[in-house]
Amino acid sequence: MHRHHLSQSGELSRSCCAEQGSPACSKAPQVSRVRVQLEMQALWQQFDQLGTEMIVTKAGRRMFPAFQVRISGMDPSAEYVLLMDFTPVDDKRYRYAFHSSSWLVAGRADISAPGRMHFHPDSPGRGAQWMKQTVSFDALKLTNNLLDDNGHMILNSMQRYQPRFHVIYVEPAPHCHSHAHRNFCSFSFPETQFIAVTAYQNHRITQLKIASNPFAKGFRTTDPQDW
Amino acid sequence: MHRHHLSQSGELSRSCCAEQGSPACSKAPQVSRVRVQLEMQALWQQFDQLGTEMIVTKAGRRMFPAFQVRISGMDPSAEYVLLMDFTPVDDKRYRYAFHSSSWLVAGRADISAPGRMHFHPDSPGRGAQWMKQTVSFDALKLTNNLLDDNGHMILNSMQRYQPRFHVIYVEPAPHCHSHAHRNFCSFSFPETQFIAVTAYQNHRITQLKIASNPFAKGFRTTDPQDW
DNA sequence: GGGTTGACACCTAGGTGGTAAGCT
DNA sequence: AGCTTACCACCTAGGTGTCAACCC
Numbered sequence: 030m031h032r033h034h035l036s037q038s039g040e041l042s043r044s045c046c047a048e049q050g051s052p053a054c055s056k057a058p059q060v061s062r063v064r065v066q067l068e069m070q071a072l073w074q075q076f077d078q079l080g081t082e083m084i085v086t087k088a089g090r091r092m093f094p095a096f097q098v099r100i101s102g103m104d105p106s107a108e109y110v111l112l113m114d115f116t117p118v119d120d121k122r123y124r125y126a127f128h129s130s131s132w133l134v135a136g137r138a139d140i141s142a143p144g145r146m147h148f149h150p151d152s153p154g155r156g157a158q159w160m161k162q163t164v165s166f167d168a169l170k171l172t173n174n175l176l177d178d179n180g181h182m183i184l185n186s187m188q189r190y191q192p193r194f195h196v197i198y199v200e201p202a203p204h205c206h207s208h209a210h211r212n213f214c215s216f217s218f219p220e221t222q223f224i225a226v227t228a229y230q231n232h233r234i235t236q237l238k239i240a241s242n243p244f245a246k247g248f249r250t251t252d253p254q255d256w
Numbered sequence: 257m258h259r260h261h262l263s264q265s266g267e268l269s270r271s272c273c274a275e276q277g278s279p280a281c282s283k284a285p286q287v288s289r290v291r292v293q294l295e296m297q298a299l300w301q302q303f304d305q306l307g308t309e310m311i312v313t314k315a316g317r318r319m320f321p322a323f324q325v326r327i328s329g330m331d332p333s334a335e336y337v338l339l340m341d342f343t344p345v346d347d348k349r350y351r352y353a354f355h356s357s358s359w360l361v362a363g364r365a366d367i368s369a370p371g372r373m374h375f376h377p378d379s380p381g382r383g384a385q386w387m388k389q390t391v392s393f394d395a396l397k398l399t400n401n402l403l404d405d406n407g408h409m410i411l412n413s414m415q416r417y418q419p420r421f422h423v424i425y426v427e428p429a430p431h432c433h434s435h436a437h438r439n440f441c442s443f444s445f446p447e448t449q450f451i452a453v454t455a456y457q458n459h460r461i462t463q464l465k466i467a468s469n470p471f472a473k474g475f476r477t478t479d480p481q482d483w
Numbered sequence: 484g485g486g487t488t489g490a491c492a493c494c495t496a497g498g499t500g501g502t503a504a505g506c507t
Numbered sequence: 508a509g510c511t512t513a514c515c516a517c518c519t520a521g522g523t524g525t526c527a528a529c530c531c
Contacts, residue, residue, distance in 0.1 A: 090499095226510095238499085242499065245500060246499080470496095470522090
């Protein structure tokens with residue numbers, strides 16, 4: 030209902046080259062074969078169908094669901110840095126119309142400083158390490174505090190964002206004349222788009238959060254099975 | 257009371273070379289200037305005077321106090337791996353005599369497999385990173401399970417151990433013919449020696465743990481100030 | 484008797500949405 | 508009216524020593 034973004038991806042795994050639409054890309058072999066699979070995809074899609082909302086607070090709030098991926102196709106012995114950022118989907122500001130239970134455009138978005146990067150705390154690490162288990166960004170926090178000093182991701186409330194995931198291959202002996210663009214690749218999962226909010230707007234989102242986030246168990250009234 | 261080891265170090269900071277008693281050591285410059293200072297030294301000494309005991313369990317138990325150090329003298333841009341291990345102080349097995357409140361030798365220690373290494377989870381890291389704040393091994397756990405599968409440190413109960421701390425300089429381009437011995441240095445603080453136990457023996461140790469470990473606050477009867 | 488184990492109550496530490504008050 | 512903030516009760520997750528039971 031009331032979704033504004035592209036249709037969801039049916040792919041189980043995704044490559045950065047395919048995303049560019051270029052069959053023979055000019056990426057370094059250490060990144061060109063990297064495949065990334067979104068974890069908890071079914072849950073993400075459940076939220077996405079309602080229009081995902083993520084709380085932002087001054088102190089910083091975790092995302093739920095957390096952004097987690099399974100990675101394959103890395104060079105096991107090569108070193109990689111993994112990171113995330115968030116790009117505005119558009120320059121619009123949104124407003125939730127309770128009477129119609131839908132999101133409306135409410136003008137132009139505030140101008141915002143260029144987004145921060147969030148490096149996965151285990152970076153840098155070898156390909157073998159990254160591939161052997163799910164890579165989780167569950168420590169990442171979202172804030173609406175423009176002066177945040179804790180390294181959280183700064184977002185504008187009531188604006189729509191697309192989380193992005195980046196894999197950077199760290200060359201053992203970097204060239205002066207670096208071909209940096211060849212050494213990284215990026216991944217976006219449309220079903221992880223969300224609107225940043227300071228308080229939940231859509232009551233069905235609230236209920237799905239309560240039903241699926243263990244930390245919100247205190248607010249459950251019915252069994253999680255009922256969902 | 258009843259201490260069997262060497263006298264405590266009065267040094268605030270300690271170098272690996274001085275420990276070897278060699279004024280001109282053959283260490284690489286990246287490690288030869290490294291100084292290490294034990295954090296919470298006063299607390300360690302308080303325990304040491306009573307005869308420190310550390311609980312070991314099948315599932316693994318943290319140390320208290322945790323082994324924490326402040327490091328200086330590293331090459332800020334050089335890469336280091338930090339790790340700990342535990343060496344038996346002797347091959348004796350101890351027994352606590354409640355009537356005399358003292359530790360007695362109770363025979364030969366069990367033979368044990370060579371000790372494990374515990375790599376600090378932030379390893380490898382640059383000198384600048386290690387030096388900018390206290391390096392804590394608070395996630396390290398002790399176990400008496402010889403078949404432990406969780407990477408905990410395996411110790412024999414009723415045996416005395418000396419924690420050791422090692423700094424390894426990671427060469428950017430390692431030589432085939434590696435001078436590995438030049439690239440690391442080790443530190444031992446006598447006041448961190450302890451006897452591994454499955455249950456506390458000396459009641460004064462128990463009381464000091466309760467008084468100083470926040471997680472044991474539930475057992476406090478008097479104010480911590482009284483200590 | 485000496486040592487070990489596991490269940491337990493009681494903590495620390497921190498992640499939830501609810502709620503009422505505050506801001507613009 | 509729309510949005511934000513601070514505080515709160517209620518959780519998860521896991522670190523304490525205690526104690527009774529157990530083993531050798």
